[in-house]
Amino acid sequence: MFNFLARRLAATLPVLLIVAVLVFLMLRLTPGDPAVIIAGDAANPEQVAQIRAGLGLDRSIVVQFGIWLGNLLTGNLGESYFFKMSVTELIAHRIEPTLALSLCTIVLSVLVSVPLGVLAAWRQGGWLDRALMGFSVLGFSIPVFVLGYILIYIVSLKLGWLPVQGYVRMADGLWPFLRHLILPSITLSVIYIALIARVTRAAVTETLAEDYIRTARAKGLPEARVVIHHALANAAVPIVTVIGIGIALLIGGVVVTETVYAIPGLGRLTVDAVLARDFPTVQGVILFFSFVYVLINLLVDLSYLFFDPRIRY
Protein backbone atom coordinates (compact mmCIF):
# COMPACT_ATOMS: atom_id res chain seq x y z
CA MET A 1 0.00 0.00 0.00
CA PHE A 2 2.85 2.39 0.82
CA ASN A 3 4.37 1.43 -2.49
CA PHE A 4 1.16 2.34 -4.23
CA LEU A 5 0.98 5.74 -2.52
CA ALA A 6 4.54 6.54 -3.53
CA ARG A 7 3.93 5.51 -7.13
CA ARG A 8 0.71 7.50 -7.44
CA LEU A 9 2.42 10.59 -6.03
CA ALA A 10 5.32 10.12 -8.42
CA ALA A 11 2.88 9.92 -11.33
CA THR A 12 1.10 13.11 -10.22
CA LEU A 13 4.20 15.29 -10.04
CA PRO A 14 4.94 15.31 -13.81
CA VAL A 15 1.32 16.28 -14.52
CA LEU A 16 1.62 19.20 -12.10
CA LEU A 17 4.89 20.24 -13.73
CA ILE A 18 3.37 20.11 -17.22
CA VAL A 19 0.41 22.16 -16.01
CA ALA A 20 2.86 24.74 -14.63
CA VAL A 21 4.74 24.87 -17.94
CA LEU A 22 1.52 25.19 -19.95
CA VAL A 23 0.12 27.95 -17.76
CA PHE A 24 3.43 29.79 -17.83
CA LEU A 25 3.71 29.55 -21.62
CA MET A 26 0.06 30.41 -22.18
CA LEU A 27 0.49 33.76 -20.50
CA ARG A 28 4.04 34.54 -21.56
CA LEU A 29 3.87 33.71 -25.26
CA THR A 30 0.84 35.83 -26.00
CA PRO A 31 0.93 39.28 -27.57
CA GLY A 32 0.86 42.23 -25.19
CA ASP A 33 3.66 43.38 -22.89
CA PRO A 34 2.79 43.17 -19.18
CA ALA A 35 5.22 46.01 -18.46
CA VAL A 36 3.28 48.34 -20.77
CA ILE A 37 0.03 47.38 -19.05
CA ILE A 38 1.41 48.05 -15.56
CA ALA A 39 3.04 51.28 -16.58
CA GLY A 40 -0.22 52.63 -17.94
CA ASP A 41 -0.81 54.98 -20.87
CA ALA A 42 1.12 57.95 -19.49
CA ALA A 43 4.46 56.15 -19.08
CA ASN A 44 7.55 56.86 -21.21
CA PRO A 45 9.69 54.05 -22.69
CA GLU A 46 12.31 54.35 -19.92
CA GLN A 47 9.75 53.74 -17.21
CA VAL A 48 8.44 50.74 -19.14
CA ALA A 49 11.98 49.35 -19.46
CA GLN A 50 12.52 49.87 -15.74
CA ILE A 51 9.35 47.98 -14.86
CA ARG A 52 10.29 45.24 -17.30
CA ALA A 53 13.70 44.82 -15.65
CA GLY A 54 12.08 44.90 -12.23
CA LEU A 55 9.80 42.01 -13.22
CA GLY A 56 12.66 40.09 -14.79
CA LEU A 57 10.89 40.18 -18.16
CA ASP A 58 14.11 41.17 -19.96
CA ARG A 59 15.77 37.82 -19.28
CA SER A 60 15.50 34.68 -21.37
CA ILE A 61 12.28 32.72 -21.12
CA VAL A 62 13.99 29.68 -19.58
CA VAL A 63 15.51 31.79 -16.80
CA GLN A 64 12.14 33.44 -16.26
CA PHE A 65 10.49 30.05 -15.95
CA GLY A 66 13.15 28.86 -13.51
CA ILE A 67 12.65 31.89 -11.26
CA TRP A 68 8.89 31.61 -11.53
CA LEU A 69 8.91 27.90 -10.69
CA GLY A 70 11.22 28.51 -7.75
CA ASN A 71 8.82 31.12 -6.40
CA LEU A 72 5.90 28.80 -7.03
CA LEU A 73 7.47 26.05 -4.92
CA THR A 74 7.75 28.43 -1.99
CA GLY A 75 4.09 29.41 -2.40
CA ASN A 76 4.87 32.77 -4.00
CA LEU A 77 2.55 33.33 -6.98
CA GLY A 78 3.73 36.88 -7.63
CA GLU A 79 2.14 40.27 -7.16
CA SER A 80 -1.23 41.15 -8.62
CA TYR A 81 -1.01 44.11 -11.03
CA PHE A 82 -4.54 45.20 -10.32
CA PHE A 83 -5.28 44.38 -6.68
CA LYS A 84 -1.82 45.49 -5.52
CA MET A 85 -1.27 42.57 -3.16
CA SER A 86 0.36 39.13 -3.40
CA VAL A 87 -1.65 36.63 -5.42
CA THR A 88 -1.32 33.99 -2.69
CA GLU A 89 -2.86 36.40 -0.20
CA LEU A 90 -5.57 37.31 -2.69
CA ILE A 91 -6.51 33.66 -3.20
CA ALA A 92 -6.55 33.04 0.56
CA HIS A 93 -8.79 36.07 0.92
CA ARG A 94 -11.32 34.89 -1.68
CA ILE A 95 -11.34 31.17 -1.04
CA GLU A 96 -14.04 30.92 1.63
CA PRO A 97 -17.10 31.61 -0.57
CA THR A 98 -15.85 29.28 -3.31
CA LEU A 99 -15.08 26.50 -0.85
CA ALA A 100 -18.47 26.87 0.84
CA LEU A 101 -20.32 26.89 -2.50
CA SER A 102 -18.40 23.87 -3.82
CA LEU A 103 -18.86 21.79 -0.68
CA CYS A 104 -22.59 22.55 -0.48
CA THR A 105 -22.94 21.65 -4.15
CA ILE A 106 -21.08 18.36 -3.86
CA VAL A 107 -22.98 17.28 -0.73
CA LEU A 108 -26.33 18.24 -2.26
CA SER A 109 -25.51 16.54 -5.58
CA VAL A 110 -24.37 13.28 -4.03
CA LEU A 111 -27.33 13.14 -1.63
CA VAL A 112 -29.79 13.60 -4.51
CA SER A 113 -28.13 11.83 -7.42
CA VAL A 114 -26.90 8.57 -5.88
CA PRO A 115 -30.31 7.47 -4.48
CA LEU A 116 -31.99 8.55 -7.75
CA GLY A 117 -29.48 6.64 -9.83
CA VAL A 118 -29.87 3.53 -7.67
CA LEU A 119 -33.67 3.65 -7.85
CA ALA A 120 -33.54 4.14 -11.62
CA ALA A 121 -31.24 1.14 -12.02
CA TRP A 122 -33.35 -0.95 -9.68
CA ARG A 123 -36.50 -0.35 -11.71
CA GLN A 124 -34.93 0.06 -15.11
CA GLY A 125 -37.37 1.21 -17.75
CA GLY A 126 -39.84 2.43 -15.12
CA TRP A 127 -41.21 5.95 -14.92
CA LEU A 128 -38.52 7.16 -12.51
CA ASP A 129 -35.82 5.80 -14.81
CA ARG A 130 -37.28 7.54 -17.85
CA ALA A 131 -37.80 10.79 -15.94
CA LEU A 132 -34.24 10.69 -14.63
CA MET A 133 -32.71 10.06 -18.03
CA GLY A 134 -34.80 12.88 -19.50
CA PHE A 135 -33.78 15.18 -16.68
CA SER A 136 -30.12 14.33 -17.15
CA VAL A 137 -30.13 15.30 -20.85
CA LEU A 138 -31.92 18.50 -19.83
CA GLY A 139 -29.43 19.08 -17.01
CA PHE A 140 -26.51 18.86 -19.44
CA SER A 141 -28.18 21.30 -21.80
CA ILE A 142 -29.51 24.11 -19.65
CA PRO A 143 -26.82 26.75 -19.17
CA VAL A 144 -25.89 27.40 -15.53
CA PHE A 145 -26.59 31.10 -15.80
CA VAL A 146 -29.99 30.69 -17.44
CA LEU A 147 -31.00 28.31 -14.67
CA GLY A 148 -29.62 30.73 -12.09
CA TYR A 149 -31.74 33.57 -13.40
CA ILE A 150 -34.87 31.42 -13.62
CA LEU A 151 -34.41 30.43 -9.96
CA ILE A 152 -33.73 34.03 -8.89
CA TYR A 153 -36.82 35.16 -10.77
CA ILE A 154 -39.17 32.58 -9.26
CA VAL A 155 -37.80 32.03 -5.75
CA SER A 156 -36.37 35.43 -4.90
CA LEU A 157 -38.26 37.99 -6.99
CA LYS A 158 -41.74 36.44 -7.26
CA LEU A 159 -41.94 34.42 -4.03
CA GLY A 160 -39.48 36.45 -2.00
CA TRP A 161 -38.26 33.41 -0.07
CA LEU A 162 -34.52 33.85 -0.44
CA PRO A 163 -32.09 36.72 -1.01
CA VAL A 164 -31.51 37.63 -4.67
CA GLN A 165 -27.72 37.85 -4.64
CA GLY A 166 -24.71 38.33 -2.44
CA TYR A 167 -22.74 36.43 0.15
CA VAL A 168 -22.51 36.49 3.94
CA ARG A 169 -19.43 35.16 5.67
CA MET A 170 -19.88 32.19 7.95
CA ALA A 171 -18.48 34.29 10.82
CA ASP A 172 -21.44 36.67 10.44
CA GLY A 173 -24.03 34.05 11.30
CA LEU A 174 -24.72 30.52 10.16
CA TRP A 175 -28.31 31.03 9.00
CA PRO A 176 -27.71 34.09 6.77
CA PHE A 177 -24.64 32.28 5.41
CA LEU A 178 -26.68 29.22 4.46
CA ARG A 179 -29.61 31.25 3.13
CA HIS A 180 -27.32 32.95 0.63
CA LEU A 181 -25.87 29.63 -0.47
CA ILE A 182 -29.12 27.73 -1.13
CA LEU A 183 -29.91 29.06 -4.62
CA PRO A 184 -26.32 29.07 -5.92
CA SER A 185 -25.81 25.48 -4.73
CA ILE A 186 -29.03 24.28 -6.36
CA THR A 187 -28.10 26.05 -9.58
CA LEU A 188 -24.66 24.56 -9.68
CA SER A 189 -25.67 21.06 -8.62
CA VAL A 190 -28.13 20.42 -11.49
CA ILE A 191 -25.47 19.51 -14.04
CA TYR A 192 -23.54 17.58 -11.40
CA ILE A 193 -26.66 15.64 -10.38
CA ALA A 194 -27.30 14.80 -14.03
CA LEU A 195 -23.76 13.49 -14.43
CA ILE A 196 -23.52 11.45 -11.20
CA ALA A 197 -27.05 10.03 -11.49
CA ARG A 198 -26.33 8.80 -15.02
CA VAL A 199 -23.13 7.06 -14.00
CA THR A 200 -24.68 5.63 -10.81
CA ARG A 201 -27.52 4.21 -12.84
CA ALA A 202 -25.17 2.62 -15.37
CA ALA A 203 -22.84 1.20 -12.70
CA VAL A 204 -25.59 -0.21 -10.49
CA THR A 205 -27.37 -1.67 -13.52
CA GLU A 206 -24.20 -3.56 -14.30
CA THR A 207 -23.67 -4.92 -10.77
CA LEU A 208 -27.36 -5.87 -10.47
CA ALA A 209 -26.80 -8.32 -13.32
CA GLU A 210 -24.01 -10.13 -11.44
CA ASP A 211 -24.35 -13.67 -10.18
CA TYR A 212 -23.81 -12.73 -6.54
CA ILE A 213 -26.93 -10.56 -6.68
CA ARG A 214 -28.96 -13.58 -7.73
CA THR A 215 -27.34 -15.55 -4.92
CA ALA A 216 -28.11 -12.82 -2.39
CA ARG A 217 -31.75 -12.73 -3.48
CA ALA A 218 -31.95 -16.52 -3.52
CA LYS A 219 -30.82 -16.79 0.06
CA GLY A 220 -33.68 -14.47 1.00
CA LEU A 221 -31.94 -11.21 1.85
CA PRO A 222 -34.25 -8.18 1.99
CA GLU A 223 -34.28 -6.33 -1.36
CA ALA A 224 -32.99 -3.08 0.20
CA ARG A 225 -29.96 -4.90 1.55
CA VAL A 226 -29.29 -6.55 -1.81
CA VAL A 227 -29.50 -3.26 -3.69
CA ILE A 228 -27.54 -1.09 -1.25
CA HIS A 229 -25.12 -3.51 0.34
CA HIS A 230 -24.36 -5.71 -2.64
CA ALA A 231 -25.11 -3.71 -5.79
CA LEU A 232 -24.32 -0.12 -4.77
CA ALA A 233 -21.24 -0.99 -2.72
CA ASN A 234 -19.72 -2.78 -5.70
CA ALA A 235 -20.58 0.11 -8.01
CA ALA A 236 -18.72 2.64 -5.84
CA VAL A 237 -15.55 2.90 -7.93
CA PRO A 238 -17.07 4.39 -11.11
CA ILE A 239 -19.29 6.68 -9.02
CA VAL A 240 -16.38 8.08 -7.03
CA THR A 241 -14.38 8.42 -10.24
CA VAL A 242 -17.03 10.53 -11.94
CA ILE A 243 -17.34 12.75 -8.86
CA GLY A 244 -13.61 13.42 -9.20
CA ILE A 245 -13.73 14.08 -12.94
CA GLY A 246 -16.78 16.27 -12.43
CA ILE A 247 -14.70 18.67 -10.33
CA ALA A 248 -13.56 20.27 -13.61
CA LEU A 249 -17.20 20.87 -14.47
CA LEU A 250 -17.77 22.25 -10.99
CA ILE A 251 -14.90 24.73 -11.30
CA GLY A 252 -16.26 25.99 -14.62
CA GLY A 253 -19.69 26.29 -13.03
CA VAL A 254 -18.30 28.16 -10.02
CA VAL A 255 -16.95 30.90 -12.27
CA VAL A 256 -20.38 31.45 -13.82
CA THR A 257 -22.47 30.95 -10.69
CA GLU A 258 -20.41 33.40 -8.66
CA THR A 259 -20.99 36.00 -11.35
CA VAL A 260 -24.74 35.39 -11.47
CA TYR A 261 -25.14 35.54 -7.69
CA ALA A 262 -22.49 38.24 -7.08
CA ILE A 263 -20.44 36.01 -4.76
CA PRO A 264 -16.95 37.40 -4.14
CA GLY A 265 -15.08 34.10 -4.54
CA LEU A 266 -12.27 32.75 -6.70
CA GLY A 267 -14.50 32.38 -9.76
CA ARG A 268 -15.45 36.04 -9.70
CA LEU A 269 -11.77 36.86 -9.05
CA THR A 270 -10.83 34.97 -12.24
CA VAL A 271 -13.23 37.00 -14.35
CA ASP A 272 -12.23 40.30 -12.73
CA ALA A 273 -8.54 39.52 -13.23
CA VAL A 274 -9.09 38.59 -16.88
CA LEU A 275 -11.07 41.77 -17.54
CA ALA A 276 -8.30 43.84 -15.88
CA ARG A 277 -5.62 41.88 -17.80
CA ASP A 278 -4.02 41.10 -14.45
CA PHE A 279 -1.78 38.25 -15.64
CA PRO A 280 -0.18 37.09 -12.36
CA THR A 281 -3.62 36.72 -10.79
CA VAL A 282 -5.02 34.86 -13.82
CA GLN A 283 -1.98 32.59 -13.78
CA GLY A 284 -2.22 32.02 -10.03
CA VAL A 285 -5.93 31.24 -10.01
CA ILE A 286 -5.72 28.85 -12.98
CA LEU A 287 -2.78 27.06 -11.35
CA PHE A 288 -4.60 26.87 -8.06
CA PHE A 289 -7.76 25.41 -9.63
CA SER A 290 -5.76 22.92 -11.72
CA PHE A 291 -3.71 21.73 -8.73
CA VAL A 292 -6.88 21.27 -6.69
CA TYR A 293 -8.38 19.28 -9.55
CA VAL A 294 -5.33 17.03 -9.88
CA LEU A 295 -5.06 16.49 -6.12
CA ILE A 296 -8.75 15.62 -5.77
CA ASN A 297 -8.37 13.03 -8.50
CA LEU A 298 -5.33 11.65 -6.70
CA LEU A 299 -7.50 11.27 -3.60
CA VAL A 300 -10.14 9.56 -5.73
CA ASP A 301 -7.52 7.09 -6.94
CA LEU A 302 -6.46 6.41 -3.38
CA SER A 303 -10.07 5.88 -2.32
CA TYR A 304 -10.24 2.84 -4.62
CA LEU A 305 -8.21 0.99 -1.99
CA PHE A 306 -11.04 1.55 0.44
CA PHE A 307 -13.97 0.98 -1.91
CA ASP A 308 -12.58 -2.04 -3.69
CA PRO A 309 -10.24 -4.10 -1.51
CA ARG A 310 -9.54 -6.35 -4.51
CA ILE A 311 -7.47 -3.55 -6.01
CA ARG A 312 -3.86 -4.20 -5.02
CA TYR A 313 -1.09 -2.27 -6.61
Place this chain on the structure above:
Amino acid sequence: MPHMQPPEISAEAAVAAHIKGGLWRKLRGNWAVMIGGTVLALLALIAVAAPWLGTVDPTLFDPASRDLLPGASGEITDLDGETIAHKFLMGSDGFGRDIYSRVIYGTRVSLIVGAAVALVALVFGVSCGLAAGYIRWLDGIMMRIMDGVMAIPGILIAIALVALWRASLATVIIAIAIPEIPRVTRLVRSLVLSIREEPYVEAAVSLGTRTLKIMFGHILPNTMAPLIVQGTYICASAILVEAILSFLGVGLPTDIPTWGNIMAEGRVQFNDFPHNVFFPGVFLALTVLAINMLGDGLRDTLDPRMSKRI
Protein backbone atom coordinates in the same frame (compact mmCIF):
# COMPACT_ATOMS: atom_id res chain seq x y z
CA MET B 1 -23.63 -11.91 -72.19
CA PRO B 2 -24.45 -8.35 -71.26
CA HIS B 3 -27.66 -9.20 -69.42
CA MET B 4 -25.96 -11.52 -66.94
CA GLN B 5 -24.23 -9.89 -64.02
CA PRO B 6 -21.44 -11.67 -62.19
CA PRO B 7 -23.13 -13.00 -59.04
CA GLU B 8 -20.50 -11.89 -56.52
CA ILE B 9 -20.85 -8.19 -57.43
CA SER B 10 -24.59 -8.15 -57.09
CA ALA B 11 -24.32 -9.88 -53.74
CA GLU B 12 -21.85 -7.26 -52.56
CA ALA B 13 -24.08 -4.45 -53.75
CA ALA B 14 -27.02 -6.04 -52.03
CA VAL B 15 -25.10 -6.23 -48.77
CA ALA B 16 -24.00 -2.59 -49.11
CA ALA B 17 -27.56 -1.50 -49.87
CA HIS B 18 -28.82 -3.52 -46.95
CA ILE B 19 -26.34 -1.94 -44.52
CA LYS B 20 -27.11 1.56 -45.81
CA GLY B 21 -30.85 1.05 -45.75
CA GLY B 22 -30.60 -0.55 -42.32
CA LEU B 23 -28.63 2.36 -40.88
CA TRP B 24 -31.02 4.94 -42.28
CA ARG B 25 -33.99 2.97 -41.00
CA LYS B 26 -32.34 2.65 -37.60
CA LEU B 27 -31.64 6.38 -37.47
CA ARG B 28 -35.20 7.17 -38.52
CA GLY B 29 -36.55 4.81 -35.90
CA ASN B 30 -34.62 6.56 -33.13
CA TRP B 31 -36.82 9.32 -31.75
CA ALA B 32 -33.91 11.20 -30.14
CA VAL B 33 -32.19 11.49 -33.52
CA MET B 34 -35.42 12.58 -35.22
CA ILE B 35 -36.42 15.22 -32.65
CA GLY B 36 -32.89 16.55 -32.15
CA GLY B 37 -32.23 16.56 -35.89
CA THR B 38 -35.49 18.31 -36.72
CA VAL B 39 -35.00 21.05 -34.13
CA LEU B 40 -31.42 21.54 -35.27
CA ALA B 41 -32.51 21.73 -38.93
CA LEU B 42 -35.12 24.35 -37.97
CA LEU B 43 -32.49 26.38 -36.13
CA ALA B 44 -30.16 26.17 -39.12
CA LEU B 45 -33.02 27.36 -41.31
CA ILE B 46 -33.63 30.28 -38.93
CA ALA B 47 -29.93 31.16 -39.07
CA VAL B 48 -29.86 31.17 -42.86
CA ALA B 49 -33.19 32.95 -43.31
CA ALA B 50 -32.62 35.48 -40.51
CA PRO B 51 -33.06 38.62 -42.72
CA TRP B 52 -36.47 37.46 -44.00
CA LEU B 53 -38.06 36.53 -40.68
CA GLY B 54 -39.46 39.97 -39.88
CA THR B 55 -36.20 41.12 -38.35
CA VAL B 56 -34.43 44.45 -38.58
CA ASP B 57 -30.68 45.01 -38.51
CA PRO B 58 -29.81 43.71 -35.01
CA THR B 59 -27.48 46.63 -34.32
CA LEU B 60 -30.16 49.28 -34.97
CA PHE B 61 -31.44 51.17 -31.95
CA ASP B 62 -33.90 53.90 -31.20
CA PRO B 63 -33.85 55.87 -27.94
CA ALA B 64 -37.62 56.23 -28.11
CA SER B 65 -38.08 52.45 -28.00
CA ARG B 66 -36.04 51.61 -24.92
CA ASP B 67 -37.13 48.84 -22.51
CA LEU B 68 -40.29 47.82 -24.35
CA LEU B 69 -42.12 44.74 -23.12
CA PRO B 70 -42.53 41.74 -25.46
CA GLY B 71 -45.18 42.37 -28.12
CA ALA B 72 -45.13 46.18 -27.74
CA SER B 73 -45.16 48.39 -30.82
CA GLY B 74 -42.55 51.07 -31.26
CA GLU B 75 -40.33 52.56 -33.87
CA ILE B 76 -36.78 52.02 -34.98
CA THR B 77 -34.38 54.23 -36.90
CA ASP B 78 -32.51 52.61 -39.75
CA LEU B 79 -29.04 53.53 -40.99
CA ASP B 80 -30.37 56.18 -43.39
CA GLY B 81 -31.93 58.00 -40.43
CA GLU B 82 -35.41 56.94 -41.47
CA THR B 83 -37.75 55.95 -38.68
CA ILE B 84 -40.01 52.98 -39.29
CA ALA B 85 -42.71 51.41 -37.15
CA HIS B 86 -41.73 48.03 -35.72
CA LYS B 87 -43.38 45.47 -33.51
CA PHE B 88 -41.02 44.27 -30.77
CA LEU B 89 -42.01 40.60 -30.46
CA MET B 90 -39.54 39.96 -27.63
CA GLY B 91 -39.35 43.52 -26.36
CA SER B 92 -36.33 45.79 -26.55
CA ASP B 93 -33.22 46.37 -24.49
CA GLY B 94 -31.85 49.42 -22.69
CA PHE B 95 -30.58 50.91 -25.96
CA GLY B 96 -33.87 50.38 -27.80
CA ARG B 97 -32.66 47.45 -29.89
CA ASP B 98 -35.03 44.72 -31.01
CA ILE B 99 -34.42 41.59 -28.91
CA TYR B 100 -36.19 39.36 -31.44
CA SER B 101 -33.86 40.41 -34.26
CA ARG B 102 -30.83 40.04 -32.02
CA VAL B 103 -31.86 36.56 -30.86
CA ILE B 104 -32.57 35.41 -34.43
CA TYR B 105 -29.23 36.71 -35.69
CA GLY B 106 -27.55 35.24 -32.61
CA THR B 107 -28.52 31.79 -33.91
CA ARG B 108 -25.98 32.30 -36.69
CA VAL B 109 -23.12 32.99 -34.31
CA SER B 110 -23.92 30.05 -32.03
CA LEU B 111 -24.26 27.50 -34.84
CA ILE B 112 -21.11 28.73 -36.59
CA VAL B 113 -19.11 28.60 -33.35
CA GLY B 114 -20.46 25.13 -32.48
CA ALA B 115 -19.71 23.64 -35.89
CA ALA B 116 -16.32 25.34 -36.25
CA VAL B 117 -15.12 24.30 -32.78
CA ALA B 118 -16.17 20.69 -33.43
CA LEU B 119 -14.32 20.75 -36.75
CA VAL B 120 -11.14 22.32 -35.36
CA ALA B 121 -11.07 20.02 -32.32
CA LEU B 122 -11.69 16.93 -34.47
CA VAL B 123 -9.04 17.83 -37.06
CA PHE B 124 -6.36 18.51 -34.45
CA GLY B 125 -7.47 15.69 -32.16
CA VAL B 126 -7.52 13.16 -34.99
CA SER B 127 -4.08 14.22 -36.21
CA CYS B 128 -2.57 14.05 -32.73
CA GLY B 129 -4.38 10.79 -31.93
CA LEU B 130 -3.28 9.09 -35.15
CA ALA B 131 0.27 10.25 -34.57
CA ALA B 132 0.31 9.14 -30.94
CA GLY B 133 -1.28 5.78 -31.71
CA TYR B 134 0.85 5.01 -34.71
CA ILE B 135 4.23 6.62 -34.05
CA ARG B 136 5.41 4.94 -30.89
CA TRP B 137 8.16 7.35 -29.78
CA LEU B 138 5.75 10.28 -29.99
CA ASP B 139 3.13 8.59 -27.84
CA GLY B 140 4.67 9.24 -24.42
CA ILE B 141 5.39 12.95 -24.90
CA MET B 142 2.11 13.66 -26.67
CA MET B 143 -0.07 11.96 -24.07
CA ARG B 144 1.75 13.65 -21.15
CA ILE B 145 1.07 17.06 -22.73
CA MET B 146 -2.57 16.09 -23.26
CA ASP B 147 -2.78 14.99 -19.59
CA GLY B 148 -1.52 18.43 -18.65
CA VAL B 149 -4.09 20.23 -20.80
CA MET B 150 -6.87 18.02 -19.38
CA ALA B 151 -5.80 18.88 -15.83
CA ILE B 152 -6.67 22.54 -16.43
CA PRO B 153 -10.46 23.13 -16.34
CA GLY B 154 -11.49 23.84 -19.94
CA ILE B 155 -13.45 27.00 -19.29
CA LEU B 156 -10.44 28.58 -17.58
CA ILE B 157 -8.24 27.87 -20.63
CA ALA B 158 -10.86 29.38 -22.91
CA ILE B 159 -11.35 32.47 -20.72
CA ALA B 160 -7.63 33.10 -20.38
CA LEU B 161 -6.84 32.59 -24.08
CA VAL B 162 -9.68 34.79 -25.31
CA ALA B 163 -8.69 37.52 -22.89
CA LEU B 164 -5.06 37.35 -23.96
CA TRP B 165 -5.67 37.24 -27.70
CA ARG B 166 -8.44 39.87 -27.78
CA ALA B 167 -11.74 38.33 -28.75
CA SER B 168 -12.73 37.79 -32.36
CA LEU B 169 -14.70 34.99 -33.96
CA ALA B 170 -11.50 33.11 -34.86
CA THR B 171 -9.83 33.43 -31.45
CA VAL B 172 -13.01 32.43 -29.62
CA ILE B 173 -13.32 29.32 -31.80
CA ILE B 174 -9.70 28.31 -31.26
CA ALA B 175 -9.77 29.07 -27.54
CA ILE B 176 -12.84 26.89 -27.04
CA ALA B 177 -11.43 24.13 -29.25
CA ILE B 178 -8.06 23.77 -27.49
CA PRO B 179 -9.35 22.20 -24.25
CA GLU B 180 -11.47 19.77 -26.33
CA ILE B 181 -8.50 18.43 -28.30
CA PRO B 182 -7.09 16.03 -25.62
CA ARG B 183 -10.33 14.08 -25.33
CA VAL B 184 -10.48 13.52 -29.10
CA THR B 185 -6.79 12.61 -29.11
CA ARG B 186 -7.31 10.02 -26.38
CA LEU B 187 -10.32 8.54 -28.16
CA VAL B 188 -8.55 8.29 -31.52
CA ARG B 189 -5.38 6.93 -29.93
CA SER B 190 -7.22 4.16 -28.12
CA LEU B 191 -9.13 3.27 -31.30
CA VAL B 192 -5.92 3.24 -33.32
CA LEU B 193 -4.19 1.00 -30.77
CA SER B 194 -6.93 -1.60 -31.11
CA ILE B 195 -7.47 -1.24 -34.87
CA ARG B 196 -3.76 -1.49 -35.70
CA GLU B 197 -3.81 -5.06 -34.43
CA GLU B 198 -6.58 -6.02 -36.90
CA PRO B 199 -5.62 -8.49 -39.65
CA TYR B 200 -6.41 -6.05 -42.48
CA VAL B 201 -3.92 -3.52 -41.13
CA GLU B 202 -1.34 -6.24 -40.74
CA ALA B 203 -2.03 -7.26 -44.34
CA ALA B 204 -1.57 -3.71 -45.55
CA VAL B 205 1.70 -3.42 -43.63
CA SER B 206 3.06 -6.66 -45.05
CA LEU B 207 2.11 -5.50 -48.56
CA GLY B 208 4.40 -2.52 -47.99
CA THR B 209 1.72 0.19 -47.85
CA ARG B 210 3.05 3.56 -46.71
CA THR B 211 2.37 4.57 -43.08
CA LEU B 212 0.40 7.69 -44.05
CA LYS B 213 -1.81 5.66 -46.37
CA ILE B 214 -2.44 3.08 -43.63
CA MET B 215 -3.28 5.83 -41.13
CA PHE B 216 -5.71 7.76 -43.34
CA GLY B 217 -6.89 5.01 -45.68
CA HIS B 218 -7.29 2.04 -43.36
CA ILE B 219 -7.44 3.21 -39.77
CA LEU B 220 -9.24 6.57 -39.92
CA PRO B 221 -12.41 5.31 -41.68
CA ASN B 222 -12.89 2.82 -38.87
CA THR B 223 -12.88 5.55 -36.22
CA MET B 224 -15.70 7.51 -37.88
CA ALA B 225 -18.71 6.45 -35.81
CA PRO B 226 -17.30 7.39 -32.39
CA LEU B 227 -15.85 10.59 -33.87
CA ILE B 228 -19.20 11.75 -35.23
CA VAL B 229 -20.75 11.17 -31.81
CA GLN B 230 -17.91 12.98 -30.08
CA GLY B 231 -18.25 15.83 -32.57
CA THR B 232 -21.89 16.46 -31.70
CA TYR B 233 -21.05 16.61 -27.98
CA ILE B 234 -18.19 19.05 -28.63
CA CYS B 235 -20.55 21.17 -30.72
CA ALA B 236 -23.11 21.36 -27.90
CA SER B 237 -20.53 22.17 -25.27
CA ALA B 238 -18.87 24.79 -27.51
CA ILE B 239 -22.16 26.65 -27.95
CA LEU B 240 -22.56 26.69 -24.16
CA VAL B 241 -19.00 27.87 -23.55
CA GLU B 242 -19.28 30.63 -26.16
CA ALA B 243 -22.43 31.89 -24.44
CA ILE B 244 -20.68 31.71 -21.06
CA LEU B 245 -17.70 33.71 -22.37
CA SER B 246 -19.98 36.38 -23.79
CA PHE B 247 -22.06 36.40 -20.62
CA LEU B 248 -18.96 36.92 -18.46
CA GLY B 249 -17.94 39.81 -20.70
CA VAL B 250 -14.80 38.15 -22.08
CA GLY B 251 -16.30 36.72 -25.28
CA LEU B 252 -17.10 38.12 -28.70
CA PRO B 253 -17.19 41.95 -28.98
CA THR B 254 -20.48 43.39 -27.74
CA ASP B 255 -21.47 44.76 -31.17
CA ILE B 256 -21.92 41.16 -32.41
CA PRO B 257 -25.37 39.91 -31.38
CA THR B 258 -24.75 36.62 -29.59
CA TRP B 259 -27.10 35.02 -27.08
CA GLY B 260 -24.51 35.44 -24.37
CA ASN B 261 -24.02 39.12 -25.18
CA ILE B 262 -27.77 39.80 -25.14
CA MET B 263 -27.99 38.15 -21.73
CA ALA B 264 -24.91 39.98 -20.42
CA GLU B 265 -26.52 43.30 -21.36
CA GLY B 266 -29.92 42.25 -20.03
CA ARG B 267 -28.42 41.07 -16.74
CA VAL B 268 -28.04 44.65 -15.46
CA GLN B 269 -31.78 45.29 -15.45
CA PHE B 270 -32.90 41.73 -14.90
CA ASN B 271 -35.15 42.63 -11.96
CA ASP B 272 -37.33 44.92 -14.09
CA PHE B 273 -37.03 43.38 -17.56
CA PRO B 274 -36.31 39.64 -17.28
CA HIS B 275 -37.25 39.05 -20.95
CA ASN B 276 -33.80 40.26 -22.07
CA VAL B 277 -32.30 37.23 -20.35
CA PHE B 278 -35.09 34.69 -20.88
CA PHE B 279 -35.56 34.72 -24.65
CA PRO B 280 -31.91 34.17 -25.60
CA GLY B 281 -31.67 31.71 -22.69
CA VAL B 282 -34.53 29.62 -24.06
CA PHE B 283 -32.98 29.56 -27.54
CA LEU B 284 -29.61 28.59 -26.09
CA ALA B 285 -31.00 25.79 -23.92
CA LEU B 286 -33.14 24.48 -26.79
CA THR B 287 -30.22 24.41 -29.22
CA VAL B 288 -27.90 22.61 -26.82
CA LEU B 289 -30.66 20.18 -25.87
CA ALA B 290 -31.34 19.37 -29.53
CA ILE B 291 -27.67 18.71 -30.26
CA ASN B 292 -27.23 16.60 -27.12
CA MET B 293 -30.30 14.51 -28.03
CA LEU B 294 -28.94 14.05 -31.54
CA GLY B 295 -25.62 12.96 -30.05
CA ASP B 296 -27.23 10.46 -27.66
CA GLY B 297 -29.34 9.03 -30.50
CA LEU B 298 -26.38 8.76 -32.86
CA ARG B 299 -24.34 7.08 -30.13
CA ASP B 300 -27.05 4.48 -29.57
CA THR B 301 -27.43 3.69 -33.29
CA LEU B 302 -23.90 4.12 -34.66
CA ASP B 303 -21.87 2.88 -31.76
CA PRO B 304 -23.81 0.54 -29.49
CA ARG B 305 -20.66 -0.50 -27.64
CA MET B 306 -20.13 3.07 -26.46
CA SER B 307 -23.69 3.48 -25.23
CA LYS B 308 -23.14 0.68 -22.75
CA ARG B 309 -20.49 2.67 -20.96
CA ILE B 310 -22.73 5.52 -19.82
